[in-house]
Amino acid sequence: MYKKLDDLTGGYYELTARNDETNMLMDIGIHVLEAGESITLHDSVQEMAILPLVAHVKLSWETESAIVQRQDIFTESPYCLHVCKNVKVKLEAIDRSEILVQKTTNDVTFSNKLYTPEDCPNEDLGKGVWENTATRTIRTIFDYETAPYSNLVIGEVISHPGRWSSYPPHHHDQPEVYYYRFNKEQGFGCAMVGPDAYRVENNSFITLPGGLDHPQATAPGYSMYFCWMIRHLENNPWTERIYEEEHKWLLTNL
Structure with a gap:
């Protein structure tokens, strides 16, 4: 499913609901606070994973609090607060703030953690191969390797102008959601989901069912940001990409 959100003028904007027809198994949405x-x-x-996008906000949970400021998702690495069920988190906007929240069921009680930019280093992939046509920057916030107690994975990608991401083509069993922004309002790109292709624009999102490959392309002149969010399946966590057989030859150039 592809959808573009309305302008974020205030309130809550839903991307997916845990029990809706997308079968993403996650509540995902954006809170806008003045x-x-x-x-x-x-x-x-x-x-819950609480990810400030463009924000200046105070986060308070249990006995802890932190003031987080982020103005440019393209150049600034993320903060992300990850809490288990039954933990109250207060968000107090110092300036206008847009905050993405990803949620899913989890019976495990774990230690809450505020991930900082130091925990989420930029990893540049695709340089020096395929004529640099798939150079992109990846920031993994947490995954099964770093948070095996979680049922979630969350990270960010900066796809460079005229380049490809989520490449070589791959799939996995677990459902995933991509939420997009561009460095200019009129920016655009292309998302492929199995045999289908969609024009993605600023403030749009796409749901990715398990089993379908999902390469992405960015229009020249524009940088594309997307937050990628995965839900582990019971006894089947996301741990690796399954590359499409006909495209595995590309891996010999890595």
């Missing part, structure tokens, strides 16, 4: 506004997030059955 300066001085505050909300409290709490879920009795779901863990």
